[in-house]
Amino acid sequence: MNSVFGYSLLTAGLLLAAWLGLQSYRRRAVNGPQIIAALVLEGAILVQSVIAVIAVINGHEPAEKVTFLAYLGGVLLPLPLGIQLARIERTRWGSIALCFTSVVVAVMMLRLLQLWNSHSTGFG
Template structure:
């Protein structure tokens, strides 16, 4: 994994999470700009998938391949599932759901980095 890019993905997701919580505190439902922010984070996650696969093809190996692939693919699914859930009923609560969904991404990125470096924490 590329530590700098992983940090960009995690920070981008945290920024969108803060944005979601601010909107929720104001009693607003998800807005188009917020959904655009989620799309940017998802694009970053797709790039992360490409980088991860490229590193595997180049011969680099994580501590646990199966766990690494599960986190790599799973991180792509979290935002779309959370967005569908949130948009099923647009309300203040759905904005909170998006914020919580965004908080899951930095955790998954950290685990990817730990697995890649062979840490078992």
């Protein structure tokens, strides 16, 4: 797990949430570029998770290893849920659902970074 990459993902999650919050404020459904942005973010998170799992296998010891690994799997779930809800709910409410799941991803990424760095010897 790379910390710079991790904080970039966290920031991306918050930016996506802000974009979707604005979309909902304008009473609009999630649009194509937003779906694509969410998919790209999900792909980037998957890459980060794979990097982190390889680092743990190679001996990196995050604090509370079991919790860390649970978060690593869990962080992949909110965006697919939000994307699916946004696709079937073509109203502002779909925007709210994807906005919420984007915030959740950002929060989970923060927690992952905290666990990763608390016992780490350097950037993974």
